[in-house]
Amino acid sequence: MKYITEADKRHIEGKYHPLDGSYDPYNRFGYNGYDYDPESGMDNEKIKEGLYALLDELDAKGEHHHVTKAKGFSFILDNTRIDVNEYDYFVGFNCWNRIMSPHRKWLKEVEQNEEMKRIKALRDLCWDTGIITMWPDFDHTTPDWDAVFKLGFPGLLARAEFYKEKHRREGTLDSEKEAVFDGVILTYQSIMRLINRFYEYSLTHGGEKSAEISACLKRLSEGAPQNTYDVLQIIYLYFMFSESVDYYQVRTLGYGLDAAIYPYMVKDIEEGRYTRDQIGTFIAHFLMQFSAIGNYWGQPFYLGGKHPDGRTKINEASHLIVEVYDELDIYNPKMQLKLDRSTPMDFRNKVLDMVRRRNGIFVFICEDGMVNALMKSGHSYEEALDAVITGCYEVKPKGANGSGCTHLNMVKPLLLILNGGKDEMTGKTLIDDVKPLAELKTYDEFYREYIRLVSHFAEIAMELEDAYDPYLTYCNPANMMTGAYEEALIKGEDAYFKGIKNGSGFLVCSFASAVDSLMAVKKLVYEGNKITLDELRDILNANWEGNEKLMMLARSLPNKYGNADPETDMTAKGLAAYICNIVNGRPNKKNGRYGTLAHSARQFIVHGEKTGATPDGRMAGYELSKNASPVPGMDKNGVTALIRSALSMDPSNFTSDFCVDVMLHPSAVEGDEGLAVLNGILDTYMNGGGFAIHFNIMNADVLRDAQKNPEKYKNLQVRVCGWNTLWNNMARSEQEAYILRAENII
Template sequence: MKNQFIKTKMPMQSVSALTAMMLFAVLPVASMASPELEYLKGKWRTRPVDESQGETSRTLMKRIPALVRDWSGRHPWQVVKAKVFAYLCERSAIDVSELDWYPAFADWTFAPRTSSHRRTRSAGNPVWAMVAARKNDVLKGLDPEYHRLRKRGKGGRWNTYHDFDHSAPDWDAIIPLGFTGLAERLEANLKDTDYYRARQIAADGVMSLLRRFVETGERRLSALPAETPLKRKMRLRKQTESLRRLSSGAPQSAYDVLNFIYIFWCMSEQFEGIQVRSLGNLDRLVAPYYLADVAAGRTTEEEFREQLVHFWWQWGSIDNYYGQPLYFGGTKADGSSEYSDVSRIMLEVHDELALPTPKLHLKMGATTPDWVWRKSLDMIRRQSSISFIGEEPHKRVITAMGYTEEQARTFMLWGCYEWAIRDSANDIFGAVVNLVKPIEEMLNAAESGRFEAGDFESFKSEYFRRTSGMVSDAMQCVRKGEGCRGEINPSLLFSIATEYSVKTGLDAITDGTANGNHTGIWMVGLGSAVDALLGVEEIVFRNREMSLAELGALMAANWKGRHDLRLRMCRSPRKWGNNDPSANAVGAEIVKKVFVPVNGQPNGRRNGQFKVSGHVARWFLGMGQHTGATPDGRWKGDELSKNISPVMGADTEGATALISTVSSLDVRDLSGDFPLDVALLPGAVAGENGLMLLRTLIKTYFGNGGLVIQFNIANPETLRDAQRHPEKYENLQVRVCGWNVRWNDLPKAQQDAYIRRAENIMR
């Protein structure tokens, strides 16, 4: 079916294909006209919809709660949600502009950034507000044991929440079907149940929205002033034609594919409150369509580049704090690389725009072309938002879990840099566990005489017991609460897009995928925990400088009166990240004793299993704020280490020692993901030698089993100057965890941490 659509020749209306090519051939990316650029920058912030074409967010914020109250008394919840979705498709304000290649809708999008540097989703968004209210109602009715367990996690010990932020459709499967094909497949499987009634209502809503887009585009075309530049007329005409094709069949061009992905994403995120955490293997998905377009004379590279610029800017304007992921590359069944000329074009567009989002995951394998290495490594020297993904180490992890070689070859990348089987990307966050908190609690108990240990092995044994208990509580809480996910926010589009869900009538976000339904247990502060444990060993058991109770009192006093000792512990080389044998052994011991028993355990009603993850998102900041001072020299409230990386600034022995440290872990024990953050100075990676250094580091890391590696490349002088003169560094970005942020959006305390790490590299 896919090849049939690719080869279809689409007639131009009123203007010949040759004229269209001439129009766009004179429009390089860098010189995009300012009205277009201003429109794109403000699109998701200034609500550029035609208020005559539907209800705006101001009206909908009042209307939707009233409709929910009315419908809830007469319909089951998933039908109520579907009716809200359809109402938004049919009644919300939309627009189709000559300044943009993609339609405008969901005008409530994102409120201004808050003090936490995140845009709020529920403020002004009727769907997220509806889901939040529903969640509160559902959680009240859960087993009291769920609430008791949640209380045991408070105070920074562990946490959980109901995650609707991690799902993605199998783009390879649904693009050849298009919206109409998905609706037809649903209709062929209809049964007389609430699941199917709800999805049928949603599918009808999708088709209604597409028809409205076409009608709006046609109306806009007929109303364009005669003096409108021909290029803008052509853009609006092509957009309307694409929307018409999507309303009646599958995507037929590269532009149709981009439009399909964009519209699906917007409907899922904005009309039903379920995030789409991957735009797919975009270069590979688009390449055959683009090549067919060029061969048939339907487009030019220049036009395609502009469509990509506008596509990138949708998420540049939304500016989601965590970034919108997509990925490139991979390996074909015959062993050759999936990278292509389309990959090159997309990388160049990403480089030229220098936006923090979308963010790129690059699959790197044995046949990845040299030009991909050179281009991408040069980009990260300029802080581009890229993470490098090892294909071979992923294959080892995925097949070890029982998946096939083919599933391992075609694995999807999504979220910050997690992996999933392509038809089953619903593996969600379950709980996050603070590995440092038990040390704080043990020292507090020692101070009050409630705990003592005669030697370091005894101290560690108690640490493992307490930490394992926290993990057990978190898992049990997840089992008690996770099954209600579909009662809170049942997935509509994601279910329609998932063949297994459509055939079984199981909600795709809950348990409706054939090869997924897994739940992540995240560990926060591995490096901090290692360093703190070694601090206890050094101060109490090796040097015998004070008793365990006295150390507990000093930590409770936040190092008051012992600045000398704190500095000494900060500067100790016995830290995670320096390839210290003791640190390496303790880190491996934590993972083996606490987390290996977690992998593969059943996760409850979702009928999947738990997977341990080294990824922490922003929890290294939040958990750190609730953690007292620690014997490694850390102040109360300071951030913890993130991912499997060292404490910020503790790795003073260079990148080779850092990679050797994390290689002491077995990546199969952290099957969720295994991400490493590396900080380097610009001078170390300058020129050809710098490119070779980066390439060698990445290949060494992958060769030792690492899954994901990402970089911060900056010198402390630049960062300090950017702190003093932010107006000079509007485009400076840094890597936080699995995403980039602009330097100027970071709080000063976080900026200071990046400066400290850069300074330590210079020692």
């Protein structure tokens, strides 16, 4: 490999987990791989003991949480084992198990007051029944990267000290503010001590890389990053301290990783400090950290976008990052491309080529769709254009945070109508004034009742979030983040409360499942007179047993979202507009507003497990639809129909994100013709107001799954020779032949 040796790559893998691959990507709270030098600090057990004793002591004294947490943070950083070695340009510290941060203890305390007991019980009920999942979200934050790069850790510390003093001088430093500042200052002081410790350690460790590493650490201990390597190191350090110790996940790596490093890269090359290839090596080592951390959700970072004058932000750094990523043959961190008409075609094609070779890899965020959505939620054009991606697809303006952990299962209210307000799986009552089925004589009456219930549960979802929000920084003071935002320091407020704007994400889940189920009720009960609502309820509660023919009929109805069926798409459009209107722009309790997301995260599985059989022909417990995508296997009219359905909803209704998943067979995207096809899909989606989109290029594993579960892959096409055929129309022996060929694809 050009940019990294196999030895270095493997060593970095082992930094975060055992090299035999025996780690659970769904359960990554501590990132511990190889053993660190015992001389360099305490082991994690000792740190745990010391930390808990310290926290108990400070709690007993009634110390302010900002200070307590900062002292705990300092204890960890001061005592953790550290590592600098010959394989890795990035330092290591023995990552604390972040789930043991004090926030859980303090959250339990909060849930003891009478009002929060009620809220907790309501949250548990919603959680258990799978209608709403909500949790305090510390997972979608970003620092002000501009400030981090401009000031470095010493500058951030000095700025916090300056504003504390300013408040003192001006008489505005009350005890609350003082605690906020002390939390920040103690936190950044301990970061500085650790960087110095790293520096000292690097003088005698690090082999051939030692001089480079120690020089970098010296610069970071004295001020702002000076070159590309410094910038990558500070991104990494901020990420690790925040995510692993401060318990705030950082969901960007710079405001565009390419934009972050480009000015430094130009200077490094011009001044002869580093060559392009050397910078590529730093990038390779940097990306490998996140690959090896290996969280299931993938660490996102984005590239591209455009300047306010319309010029593309794609630069030589964008090309180099993609080139290095490709060589590493990794899938984590995950890359996002802010796509615009100004994005150069050679770069687009480079990226699309990776998409088809590497089954996806990139998420495309269309700038126009993103800008439209953010402007619809009240942001200026400039704010919208410069927006930051802080999760899978979620966007927010710079200088603000987004969070997203209120998920509404859109199909559940429909089942509650059938079951008189009781959850069909647990029997628990979720609402007790549902209209009797006998009163729902027309589809319009049924739909009206459904909409009423959607509205009711949307309010509950926001009530839950609103109840927890004021306590977030009591439970988990955002010390690092507060120090990274000047606005928060000017106000003397925690950044995750009132210090800056903090939006709340409202995830509209199982949207297509809800639409298809509404259409099935309409067609089977009200128009087709196949069954009554009572019969439908009983059939669904029996999980279609004994009524398999009806289940097949429900599945075969043409009125499914994703097929450009006008009647279905009109229902989808109305429902999308309705839920978005309820939620968008609603003020939350942490100095921000709610925004909607057509995004399900993992809830299409989690809610699915807790949702009984649905009228669209789905059986109990199965997956629900995800994102703005159709129910699996129900988009039978091809990619173009899927895109038309999605666009008919006006993606900008979903002000925080809207994502469509497109599945393609490798044979559909081969050669130059294949690039034209991918570009054609992207341009049509982008020009039609699309927001986020990603591709799934099927491989042999997927084909095997398709063979076992044909109902999930009704739209999968296979290139035979000069034409395509549907996978499900092939005999098993033909499928075997195709799988055999797919396995030979390298």
